[in-house]
Amino acid sequence: MSDDEGCTDQYGVLLYYKYTQIPHLDDLLTFYESNCSSLALLGRVRLSSHGVNVTFGGNLSSLERHIEAVKANSLFEGTDFKLATCHRPLNDKIAQECGFTSLSVRIVKELVTLCSHPLLKPPEITNAGRHLSALEFHSVLQNAEKEIPGNGLVLLDARNLYETRIGKFHAPNVQTLDPQVRQYSDLPSWIDGNHDQLKGKQILMYCTGGIRCEMASAYIRSKGSGFENVFQLFGGIQRYMEQFPDGGFFKGKNFVFDHRISVGSSDANVMGTCLICGCSCDDYSSRCRCTYCRMLVLVCSTCQNEAALYVCELCQNQGKAVRSMKLTEMGESETLLPDVELRNGCSDTIFSPQMSQGHDVRSSKKLRILCLHGFRQNASSFKGRTASLAKKLKKIADLIFIDAPHELPYIYQHPLSEHLVNCVSSPFPPSPPPPSENCKKKFAWFMAPNFDGGTRTDWKVADSPFDPLQYQQQTDGYDISLAHLKAVFSQKGPFDGILGFSQGAAMAALVSAQQEKLKGEMDFRFVILCSGFVVHVKEMDCGVIKCPSLHIFGDDDHGKDRQIANQASKELASLYDGGCSVIVEHDCGHIIPTRSPYIDEIKDFLNRFL
Template identity: 55%
Template sequence: MEAKEQAYGVLLYYKYAKIPDVKSIVDFYDSNCPSLGLVGRVRIAPDGVNVTVGGKMESLEKHVEEMKLNPLFDGTDFKLASCDQPTNDKIIRECGFDSLSIRVVKELVTFRSNPLARSPDVSNAGGHLSATEFHSVLHDVMNGGGNGEEIVLLDARNVYETRIGKFEVPNVETLDPETRQYSDLPSWIDNHSDQLQGKSILMYCTGGIRCEMASAYIRTKGADFKNVFQLYGGIQRYLEEYPDGGFFKGKNFVFDHRISVGSSDDKVVGSCLLCGSSFDDYSSRNRCSFCRMLVLVCSECEGRGAKEYKCDLCQKIEKGSSTEELPVEVMSDSLETQSMDQIKPSTDEFSLTNETNFPFRKLRILCLHGFRQNGSGFKGRTASLAKKLKNLAELIFIDAPHELPFIYVPNEISTSNLNPCAPNQLSKRKFAWLIPSRSNDLCGLDNWIATDVPFDPLQYMDQTEGFNESCSYLDETVMQIGPFDGILGFSQGAAMVALYCKHKQISNGLSGFRFGMLFSGYQASLPGFDEDPIRMPSLHCFGNGNGQKDRQIDRSQSIALRAMFNQGSCITIEHNMGHIIPTRSPYIDQIKDFLSQFT
C-alpha cells in the first residue's frame, strides 16, 4: 500500500461535450486538483475539456473516480500511466508541470491559425477504431487483404513528433504532413486532398483529440472523403495493447515531463540533426534558431559547443527548388547576443535580389494589443501595417486573458436621468495583460460602469497585477499556435513583451523569440526581475515629444523600456505622430529593414 501511495503517474483525457456551466467546471478543477496535489494543464472550452495532469497514482485515481460521478464525462477514455517522478527542473517548467494551470479557452485544440475561421463540427468526426481493430485492418492490408479498398495512414501530429516514432506497415502508405504546429494541418489537407480522395483514411495521433477535429474537417470535403477512421485512444492505447510496438516503430512523443514513451522494441527511428547518427532524445530541449521547433542533437554534437541549429524544414525552405545539398548552419555565437549587422545573412548564403527565385518563409509575429483593447480591434488598427509587411511577415493577433469591466461614458441624452442607458450590446469586449491592483472580478457588458471621469494619462502606472496569468496564457498560445519568429507589442502590450521575454530568459536562458518590436511602450515595474538586459534584437518605436505628442506614454517611459534590452542590438525609431504605429515613410522603411534581417 505504501508503494502505491508513493507511485507517480500522468493522466490524460479529453471530452467533447457541451458544457452547460463553464464556471462550475472551473470551480471543480480549481478545488479538486489542488486538494489532490495535481499539477499540469486543464483546458476548458464551451465544447469540452482537455486535461493533462500529474501526481501520485492514488491521487490521480481519486480524480478519475470523481470525474466519473459527473454524467457529462460518461464514455471518457481516462489514460492513466505510471512513471518516474519528474526531476529535471527545465523540462518540468517547459512542460508546465511545475504548477497547475486551469484556463478557459475558445476551443480545446487550435485547428486553424486564423482566429476568425470556424472549426469543423466534431460530431462529424471519423469513426473510432480500437487498438485491436486498427491493428487488424493494417495486418489484413499488409497480407494482401482489405476487400480491395485502398488504405492510407495519416499522421496528425507535428513533425518533431513523427521524427522519433511512426507507424510502418508494408503495403500501406503513411502520409506525414510535416507540420510545425497543428494549425498548419488544414492547409496541408487542402493542398493534398488528391492523396486522400476516394481512399479509406486511417488517422492517428498521440491520444486521439487531434484526430477528432482533423477527421471531421476531411469529411467536410464531400462524398469521396467520408471513409475516415481514427485510432481511439491514440498511440498511447495502441502501445498498451501491443507492448512490443506492433506496427508502431520508435517512441511516442508526449507533452509532459516524460517527453516520450517507447515499447519493448528498442529500435531508434530518429537521427541527430547534425551528424545523422541514430538518436531520439529530446530531453536537452534544443530548438531550431529560426522557427523555434524542437530538434534532435546528440550529446556528442551538443558537446562541441554549438548552440544554434537549423531544422530540416528550414533547410528545405532555404534550398528552394535547388537540388544541391546545403550544409546545416550551426552558428557558434548566440543569435540573441549579436548586433544587427552580425545577424544579417550574407548574400552568398541567402539572397533576396531579383536574380534569385528563392521562396523564403514569411516571418510569423505574435501581436499583443494595448490596455482596454482586443485582438480584432488591434488587427483593424494595424491593417495598414499588415498590408505593407505582407511580403515579409504574417501578423497573428490574440486577446489578452484579463477581461475588463466596460467603462461607458454616457451621452447627454442618457445622462438626463439618474439611470443612464447601458451600452449597446454590440460593443466589443475589452482586455488587458496587466490590470490595476484595485480591479475586481466583474467584467463584460453585464457589469458596465458609467463614468464622467476624464482620461488619466498615468493610469498605466497602476496596472501591476495579473502578470502570472498572462505569462501562462502566452505559454499556452505559443504551444498551441506557435512557434513564432517575433513578438510585437503596442502600449501595454509592449510592456508585456518585455516582461514575458525577460521571464523566459530567466527561466530558460532564452527569450523564446528571434526578435521583438515594441511600439509606444513603457517599463512596467514588477518585482522579481534582475537587471540583466534582454538578449534579443529589438525595435523600439515611439513619439519624440514634438508635434502631436503621445498623450498616453511619455517618451521617457519608452526610453526606460528600451533600456531593458541589449543596447548592442536595439534599433530606435522616433516620430511625431502621437500614440500610434507609424506606417508612412520613412518609418515603414525602417521597420522593413529591421525585419528583412530575419527572413
C-alpha cells in the same frame, strides 16, 4: 535512496479529454481548481464550452481519486482516462516546460487549435471520423492488402514533425502520410493542398492520445464527397502500445507532452537522426530548438554545444540560415555573432553559433509585429506616433519598425497662401526652409508613376498645395517594396503579423493578398490595417483574401480622417473573408486610436493568436 523509494505512493501521469457540451463552465472551473489543489495535482486543464482536455502528474492514489470524482459527473460518461505509472520529474527545466511544476486551469476557445485562422469557425466535432479500437486499427492494417486492394488505404499522422521524427506507424503495402507540420494549426493547410492523396481513400488517422484526430478528421470529412471514409485510432498511440507492448505496426517512440518526453515499446528501434551528424538519435531531453521557429530538434550528445545555433529542417527548406550580419532597426545597427560553421556530415547545411538569450529570434510569450509606416514617414517617426499603442500592448506584442525602400525628396510647402506667393509685389518674402541636414529622411512604399527615383539633398518647393487624394495615383514601386520586405523577414523574422498605417496598410494588404504565394519567404498569421486603402495593381486581383485581418479607420460621421476616406478603407475591408476579419471604426482622425473601447478591440484580436 531514490525519490520514488522515499515516497509512500507511486507517481503517475493522467491524460484524458472529452468533447461534450459544458453548460456551466465557471462551476467546472471551480471544481478543477478545488479538486486538483486538494490532491496536489500539477499540470494543465483546458476547459471550453464544448469539452475538457487534461494532463496531470501526481501521486497515483491522488490521480485515482480525481478520476472517481470526475466520473461522478454525468458529463464525463464514456471518457477514456489514460493513467500511467512513471518516475517523478527529475529535470526541473523539462518539468517546468511541460507545465508540471504548477497547476494551470484555464477557459479557452478551443481545446486544440486546429485552424491557423483563429477567427474562422472550427469544424463540427459531431462530424468526426469513426473510432477504431487498437485491435480494430491493427486488424485493418494487417489485412489491408487483402481487404482494401489498389492502395485504397492511407495512414495519416496528425502530429507535428518533431513527434514523427522519433516514431510513426509503418505497415506493409500501406502508405503513411506524414504532413511534417511545425504545429497542429498548420495541418488544415496541408490537407487543403493534398486532396489528391486523400480523396476516394479510406483514411486511418492517429495521434498521441486521440484528441487531435477528432478535429482533424471532422475537417477532412467537411470536404464532402470522396472524403467520407475517415477513421481514427481511439485512445491514440498510447492505447495501441498498451495493447501491443512490442510496438505492433508502430515503430520507434511515442512523443508525449509531459516530463517523460517519449515512451517506447519493448522493441523500440531508434528512428530519429541527429540534425548535425546524422547518427541515430531520439533523445529530446536536451531541449535543443531551432533558433528561428523554436521547434524542438534532435541533436546527439556529441554534437551538443551551449554556444551552438540550430536550424530545423523546415527552416532550412525555406532557405533560412544564420550568418554574420548587421540588422538595422530604427536607424540603429545590431551586430550578430561572427560565423563559426558546423557542417552536417550528411549534407552541406551550415550551422552557426547560437545567439545569447538576449538575442533570441522569437519570444515564446509575445507576438512579433512588423510595422509599416505611412507615406512620407519613417520608422522613427512612426515609432514615436505609436508609442502609446506599444505601451498598451507591451505585455502581448513587440512592435518592430522599419523604413520603406523608396527615399523621397525634401518637399517644402510654402506657408503663405497661394495668392500671396504668386503676387510679385507681395511685402512678405518667402521664408527659407529648414536645412536638410537637420531633417530625417522620409520614405514611401509606393510612388506616383512620374517619380524619377532620385534623392535630393536640397529642398524643393511643392508644385501645388497638398492633394488629399494623391494616394490614388501612387501605384508604382511594389516589386521593390516586396523585395525589401522579403529581406526584412529573412534577416529580422519571424513575425506573427504585419501592422500597416495608411500607405503602409495598403502595402500590408497587398502582401496579405499574396500570402499563399509568399509562403516560405514571408510567413505571417494576420494583418492589422489602419486607415488603409486599395492600391489598384494586378496583385490585388486574387479573389477573396483569407488572411485574418483587423481593419481600423475613421467612421463616416465623426471619423475626421481627412487623408484617407472612410469609403476607401471600407473598400479594402470588403476584399477580406468576412469570417476572419474584424472592423473597428473610430472617431479619432488619421491615427491609430489607443483609448477604450478601441484598444480593447485591438487586444481582443491579438489575444486570439497567443
